[in-house]
Amino acid sequence: MNDRRLVHIVDDEESVRNSIGFMLQTTGYSVRTWPSGAAFLRDLRTAEPGCILLDIRMPEMDGLAVQQQLNARGAKMPVIVLTGHGDVSIAVKAMRAGAVDFLEKPFEADHLLCAIGKAFERMAETSSESRTDDARALLASLSMREREVLEGLATGYPNKTIAYDLGISPRTVEVHRANLMQKLGARSLSEALRITFTAEMGEI
Template structure:
């Protein structure tokens, strides 16, 4: 089937590569797997116009975030979705700032990854950025000034204790604000909240 979109999977874990390749194949994509970012880059120039990269973050040699930066520096406009088993706020922020289109924590629901891939394939860079920004700003409109302060602390990669100290509130109060942020923005994970904040230009 010539019309199947190519999805390049980069992961040093053979079982994960096989699992993702099977998932993508049965859902109508054309997967191609690589053990390292270097192996993928040796073929990157020959990739089809419509494709997405799904890469693990922690790999021997070049990691996923370094791969995103390299593709960007070389002008290769390919959307990259990063996956990791070591998700934390600072890592999500770094990934999104580097230019990843999405950041997904393992273990993830298959539907979450498939939805992220379809979104990445459908997005047109210029339109996508403007639409994503407007959408993100709308989702942040309901936040109180204090909730925005907490969100900015999170985007800066600060832990609850540091945010609490800087805002002169208790760590428990920061937790309450974090829960409010998730509820008001509709974010299902901390990485999704970071994505919304960064898209809105915070």
């Protein structure tokens, strides 16, 4: 029995599956690759528990649709979304649907390993209620303006749009964004979004 932690790589590009798979295997993970979301879902019942690296742009069934099906079927495996298109609005939707993180291709190996580490930490957590309480406590530390900026980010808006909506300069938005990231202890937008959606702030 292989007790190494398993990562499912769901991506329609064989070169991506092979390169990520090789890197993960050399760092101690077990890997199983899938050429499409539909193929993964077909074998979901018998798939071993693990972390899912899920590409967004795939033919037949895109990553968001696969994630929706995973949620509908009650799958508890954590999802990390991969996108090569820099589409923040798609990443926001994935985070709202429960993704642990999102990574834009091409990404650094250490960023991927960090995201996978967080995914397995989530698998080990036993109390979602405690996680929600912690997230709400972090959000409570923000000022009203910082919350407004965060809500704009959580909607997928760029800084310029947030600045226009709030009647402030883009530079001021950047300052508020930096401050709220520091208060949340978030090193990236995806971490801030995860805290936001864990606290169940707002609706799509």
